[in-house]
Amino acid sequence: MxxxxxxxxxxxxxxxxxxxxxxxxxxxxxxxxxxxxxxxxxxxxxxxxxxxxxxxxxxxxxxxxxxxxNYPCVNKMVGCSESFTLHTIKDHEGQCPYRNHTCPYRKISKEDCFWAGPLPELKTHVQEMHNSPGDHVELDGPFKTVLRNISETSSFRQTIFTLNEIFYIIWEVRDDIFYCVSFHIGPKKNSSKFKYRFRVSKRRGGESISYSLKTSSFMDDVEEIIKGGDCVAIHYRSVEKFIKNGVLPFEIYIFPNDVTNSVEKRREM
Ligand SMILES: [Zn+2]
Ligand SMILES: [Zn+2]
Ligand SMILES: [Zn+2]
Ligand SMILES: [Zn+2]
Structure with missing residues (x-):
């Protein structure tokens, strides 16, 4: 030392x-x-x-x-205070919150946004440039929402500001499967510090489907997450039972993963 x-x-x-x-x-x-x-x-x-x-x-x-x-991160001048050995610094610099990151609306949802910048500036970017209804929401606690016009080819996305963090959630129906992935936007090692609970249910104590999963890192590839099954994946026929007049009501709850790090999937019918 x-x-x-x-x-x-x-x-x-x-x-x-x-x-x-x-x-x-x-x-x-x-x-x-x-x-x-x-x-x-x-x-x-x-x-x-x-x-x-x-x-x-x-x-x-x-x-x-x-x-x-230990060498200081290459982004020291723009705010990163971390330092690493030669063996680990490249990994960090690839994911450093202070390097320029592509906007999640483009990286994950392939939309036409060409912003790139450090993550501490992302919230302002989203608030200013992605402010159509449904683009982002600021939350405290469980989040009840509905998906409208849901069909066998729909996809939706939304940024969620909660717990002083940024999450990006996607829902989509693809090949008869309804997927939902919640991405944590921040250092990759922090994504497992949060969980999200997804729940669809019928009124008055009817059937429900609920999942509880670790959030994924937005540094990871969405296709790999879906392929690896690290997300909500429900057959569309099962989801269809909860759709009324083209509307799917459901609840998302993002919370700190203090209790356990293990992935827990639960399905209640
Ligand atoms: Zn010399
Ligand atoms: Zn040189
Ligand atoms: Zn750094
Ligand atoms: Zn953007």
Whole structure:
């Protein structure tokens, strides 16, 4: 372990003098001992520090240091305060909330929105640009709603602001199956911290179908989620029993998953 000051000093040594990015193995040095990163090295015919044209050699001790310390996320300047080892930083940077993410209306629902930005700015974007009736809703507790004009080819989507988080829910009927997926929009590791309960029921204690599932991450591919069965999937004939005059009433409840992490599916008829 290193102190914060030592850590800063090591990071300073790991900055490439050409591109100013952090060097990662293989790190090469000139015969005098000046380092350059492996991306810049092939474009150089002399050392950028001392102009020496002699042989480049590996700097193994600096490579060992590089493998042992945490690097700050590439999005540090725009707000990410996390740091990671060389082995884990690429995974994080691919999902970092502060990198530019595609709008979920485009990523998941293939709509014509070309916004891309950091997740902390997504709420404002949705409020300003996706504000037709049914586009988004702000909630506290269970959410009772209806799907209108439901048919064997319908699809619907909605952003839900609740629990100080953003969720994006899709419903669709495809190949005779009614699907519902609730996506958590945020760091991937946080999606399992929430669950959603989906419930359709007939009035006055009649039949009901209910599911309770972990929310999916919006970083994941919707087709993989559906293929993997990690969502509500009910035969359309079963859902049809609950449709009255083209309207399907149902309830969605998103809540923190404090109790258990296991996926729990329940079907009551
Ligand atoms: Zn470089
Ligand atoms: Zn040199
Ligand atoms: Zn980050
Ligand atoms: Zn958008």
């Amino acid at each position: 290193t102190s914060s000051l030592e850590h800063q000093l090591i990071l300073r040594e790991l900055k490439c003098p050409v591109c100013m990015g952090y060097m990662t193995p293989p790190i090469t040095q000139c015969s005098t001992g000046h380092n350059v990163c492996s991306s810049c090295r092939p474009r150089l015919d002399h050392c950028p520090t001392c102009r020496n044209q002699l042989q480049w050699i590996r700097n193994l001790s600096l490579e060992n240091l590089a493998a042992a310390i």
